[in-house]
Amino acid sequence: MSIFGKVKNTINLLKSVDLDQLANISKHIDLPEAMNALGALDERQLKGLMKMLKTKKKKGQSDLPPIDGDFYNLDLKLTPEQREIQLKVRNFMEDEVKPLVNDHWNRAKFPFEIIEKFAKLNVAGVPYEGYGCPNHSFLMEGIIAQEIARVDVSISTFFGVHSGLAMGSIYLCGSEAQKQEWLPAMQKLEKIGAFGLTEPNVGSGVAGGMETTCSFDGENWVLNGQKKWIGNATFADVIIIWARDEDTNRVKGFIVRKENPGFKAEKMEDKMALRIVQNALITLTNCKIPENDRLKHANSFKDTAKVLRMTRAGVAWQAVGCARGAYESALKYTKKREQFGRPIASFQLIQDHLVEMLSNLTAMQTLVFRLSEMQDQGILTDEHASLAKVFCSMRTRDVVSRAREVLGGNGILLEYDVARFVADAEAIYSYEGTKEINTLIVGRAITGYSAFVN
Template sequence: MALFSKIKNTIGLLKDVDLEKLAKLNEKIDLKQAMNTLGNLDDRQIKGLMKMLNHQGKKGQHQLPPIDGDFYNLDLKLTEEQRELQLKVRNFMEDEVRPLVNDYWNKAKFPFEIIEKFAQLNITGVPYEGYGCPNLPFLMEGIIAQEIARVDVSISTFFGVHSGLAMGSIYLCGSDEQKQEWLPKMQRLEKIGAFGLTEPNVGSAVSQGMETTCKFDGENWILNGQKKWIGNATFADVIIIWAKDVDSHQVKGFIVRKENPGFQAEKMEDKMALRIVQNAIITLTDCKIAESDRLQNANSFKDTAKVLKMTRAGVAWQAVGCARGAYESALKYTKKREQFGKPIASYQLVQNHLVEMLSNLTAMQTMVFRLSEMQDEGILTDEHASLAKVYCSMRTRDIVSRAREVMGGNGILLEHDVARFVADAEAIYSYEGTKEINSLIVGRAITGYSAFV
């Protein structure tokens, strides 16, 4: 079964196979031996075989190369198990999510029916150790983020908020008891998480200007204030809320349950991007939180920053996924769309756009690949993550713009996917730190001077 899965996922020879032709082929060659031989090929050999097969078409027929945004073959740097997981996620996104995503994006609703199937992938909490988590390298967390965003950035954001920000806050800042209570259920997607940091009046300066407050009254913590742009918050079971202690003036973290008195989440409407993501404005009115639900190892904004540093690399990978999805959609379109008697992919100006897109995409891919390697090596810094966020979100904007351009007027229609990527790229550009804030983090690192006010 493993051999069959490997061959099907890697080269697709058995998909929609013609059984009559297979029977005739069996008369000519030993299929069992052929299958065993194919199963022992590595990825490089399989790609060579497929290249040869793709050029064995009918005489005179122009065989086009496959559509693949991994031009430098970075997938060859993955282990066999990592590659299988990548393809497992890709197949899920293609089979389960792509057919419904435009409809849900257009209606600004969330496809709750995919959550149970999503859980079966067992990819939640990828880099965490214990609590049912896979405990895989950070590189695989990035690869997964790219594969999800390659089809839809909204679903990738839902997953990143839950698995990265919410679970990550408990994993890094929670007590052993809190981890045991929440992480296994969140890993199985039985409980959904959200992360409340940004506020209506403060975003980039939230570390110093946080207005949401907390005060211990001797028995409970009392939270007051508002949070804005909080993904998943309309349906999340647990929301990580960050608030400033009115006594110590230090930022603390809290596990807020949706049933806590004084907690209210109102869906934000009329967004032009990430329309599937259920963002909310959270209002906390004398919201009582037990001391046992205070994140025991979150005692200042430095602890909050640890979570953000860990997840910022994932946002850079999301940008790569968005860009790759747009590039591959545009390339596919230009091969089929004909003007003046031939496919527009054959024209010089269109090819120039495609090459510009691929150049940026390839640079982004190699950057985030190294970024995750550094994270796995334990040498990742804030400025490393910030540089990737800055560069990848900027280049994604350029790629999705060119993808829309080569599609002409059809580029603004949801049916071709690129319109969705164009809109969602704008959200990636701003969240997890704006371009300006991340630039200043890098600028401080390379000059020694802080330009923050």
């Protein structure tokens, strides 16, 4: 290759990479060789090189802006430590998870091989204090949820169930002995958790209509009933089960171990969304739980609601991650896909879709950012979390729909990722409280009247 060729290739490569890629640039070019080549140029050659670099590029070949869904630069509000964690999770998801998610999603299989690598990120139980947990902030937990969902919502759900619902139940409602027994191992992902609340016949009305029962026989608590849609339950080591006390009619929480007699978890098949998540139908048949495994501070549904309030904000962040993944995938596609001799990103109608997507995404991002700030300040209420869940899950639906639109027929193929985001957005729309239930929670707060049916 000529000197001019070496220098030109070096400059073009430097222009084409972002900051995250600069660390790996030596893998692509020989920097010492390129700089030596540049230094060897005489005056005539240097003038020719400068003329070549100043030559105006042809229309359509100008440098394009980077693909980044953070249009208002909210990342700049993060501390250097928070930014480091964010990028660590992002790189892990891009390098370790993204190459395998479509295959596992298609086969409805969980990539167990990532768990050990995931544990090294040290992000489980991020907002909790003690027990080996990082003790950062709820904002950091939200950022992590977004980064995981930006690549795959299923893996984000796996993590949210384990770190948020399961660990959160023990952290908020467990005794000190229970916390010491479970939280350090769960933080390291040595033990995996699940959360059993929803039932086959009761979803939104579970607070007053829970069918799973518990009774004390003098030695053990005996659980009977079923739980449905329980993520991670096919392989979890510990499952938090909520049951109604037959004597007091109050809801209690239990730590159920997978080896407990009378516990059975059957994988649910044929889902159209979150196919990597291993949801289970749990059947409890005279399942005996010792008193030591009853959550000591879970004595009514109000205690269950504390866990849900804490984790609902995380689901809103998941919705943001799903929307961001769809938007960035669609934007990338439109810059490469050509029709009528031009990239479709240059067409007015495509740009209209992209701007609508970005508008929704940016509104969602600023909302959840403030939501987590309120959670860290201790002023988060049920209605605050519910409003975020309602808005973000609805707007995500719109974003993924437009992403599928700009991809045309390719929008239904897994290889372009958008199809997976479209399907998974439907699950986000329903779990952790439907749009209707969360709407009524907010409506009650702003009007003073409860519209719930008694």
